[in-house]
Amino acid sequence: xxxKEFIETLxxxxxxxxxxxxxxxxxxxxxxxxxxxxxxxxxxxIARELGDPRNIAKMYKVSSKIDEAESNPSPKNLLKAMFxxxxxxxxxxxxxxxxxxxxxxxxxxxYGISVGLxxxxxxxxxxxxxxxxxxxxxxxxxxxxTAVSLGIGLTCLGVLLFMASLYLTKLLYRGTVKYLKWNIDxxxx
Amino acid sequence: MNIQFKKGVLELCVLSMLLERDYYGYELVExxxxxxxxxxxxxxxxxxxxxxxxxxETYLEESQEGPPRKYYTITEEGKKACDExxxxxxxxxxxxxxxxxxDRHE
Numbered sequence: 001x002x003x004k005e006f007i008e009t010l011x012x013x014x015x016x017x018x019x020x021x022x023x024x025x026x027x028x029x030x031x032x033x034x035x036x037x038x039x040x041x042x043x044x045x046i047a048r049e050l051g052d053p054r055n056i057a058k059m060y061k062v063s064s065k066i067d068e069a070e071s072n073p074s075p076k077n078l079l080k081a082m083f084x085x086x087x088x089x090x091x092x093x094x095x096x097x098x099x100x101x102x103x104x105x106x107x108x109x110x111y112g113i114s115v116g117l118x119x120x121x122x123x124x125x126x127x128x129x130x131x132x133x134x135x136x137x138x139x140x141x142x143x144x145x146t147a148v149s150l151g152i153g154l155t156c157l158g159v160l161l162f163m164a165s166l167y168l169t170k171l172l173y174r175g176t177v178k179y180l181k182w183n184i185d186x187x188x189x
Numbered sequence: 190m191n192i193q194f195k196k197g198v199l200e201l202c203v204l205s206m207l208l209e210r211d212y213y214g215y216e217l218v219e220x221x222x223x224x225x226x227x228x229x230x231x232x233x234x235x236x237x238x239x240x241x242x243x244x245x246e247t248y249l250e251e252s253q254e255g256p257p258r259k260y261y262t263i264t265e266e267g268k269k270a271c272d273e274x275x276x277x278x279x280x281x282x283x284x285x286x287x288x289x290x291x292d293r294h295e
Contacts, residue, residue: 027259028214028233034255035215051228059234067241 002043003033006053013057017064025060058087066180073173085180096179103172110165117158124151199227199235201278204271207245207263214259236261244270 001009007029014022029050036046050056062084069077128147142150202221206212212220218232239245244267249257263271 025233025237028236029230031213031256031258032215032218032229032233035213035258038254049222049228050230053230055228056230056234059231060237063234063238063241 001047001053003037003047006033006047006050010053010057013054014060017061021060021064058084062087062180066177069180070177078173078176081180082176085183100176107165107169107172110161110168114158114161114165117154117161119158121151121154121156121158124148124154127151198278199225199232200239201271201274203232203235203239203261204244204263204267205275207261208268208271211260211262213250214261217261239267243267 007026010029011022011026014025017025032050033043033046037043047053062081065077065081065084069081125148128142128144128151131144199221202225203217206217206220214233214236217236218229221227221232222229236245240247240261243264245261245263247259247261250260252258
């Protein structure tokens with residue numbers, strides 16, 4: 001591979017990044033070739049020592065996707081970053097993906113429970129208050145005071161659990177971004 | 190060499206070189222690859238990330254031959270990160286050396 005082929009491949013594979021960034025990246029490699037050549041090296045040798053331009057392009061792309069997921073948090077951006085990291089061939093993601101899905105499932109479960117608690121709590125409060133106005137006479141075997149306090153308690157618990165879930169979700173997001181960062185910095189020879 | 194190098198090591202190499210003086214990319218790559226067996230192309234993505242993280246800054250300087258060269262200079266934040274990395278590295282190497290030398294028979 002000569003200089004032209006290297007640069008062309010790199011440029012083509014960087015597609016999708018902002019043009020300004022691509023130009024800046026290409027500048028580095030042009031400079032690298034220029035100085036190498038001025039020191040009497042051959043284009044082919046310089047290209048070989050640099051490594052596969054396709055892999056180099058992937059490193060930049062994963063990096064930029066992770067930055068995007070960090071500065072612009074959204075599930076979509078995180079998934080994009082994860083998939084591009086997987087495309088780079090980090091075998092450990094297969095090991096990590098299982099636990100990751102389990103954690104997501106647990107979080108969804110926690111959200112479900114907290115919503116259930118709030119709904120149940122509010123139901124208990126209003127249900128009790130509205131009993132005198134209702135045609136039906138339901139007796140759960142609780143005193144109205146007990147039922148209302150129980151309702152308030154459940155609602156508070158639900159809200160707390162919901163906030164805890166939100167916090168854990170944020171933590172998971174940040175942790176994942178950090179993990180991705182750590183991974184792209186693993187350099188294989 | 191069939192090892193996976195963790196970023197820390199390369200980052201440490203780049204930052205500690207920049208502690209002495211400013212370098213342009215080629216010099217950094219050449220010096221590091223003289224001592225460590227890596228794909229040279231991986232240094233530039235690392236430099237870019239160090240820049241995004243605020244550990245280094247770049248500036249262009251005229252050279253006698255051809256277009257201006259991109260120089261890398263370390264920031265205060267970078268110096269702090271480098272100190273930490275050097276400390277961690279020494280601690281790690283000391284630990285490994287202790288084990289290799291077989292102090293366990295004491």
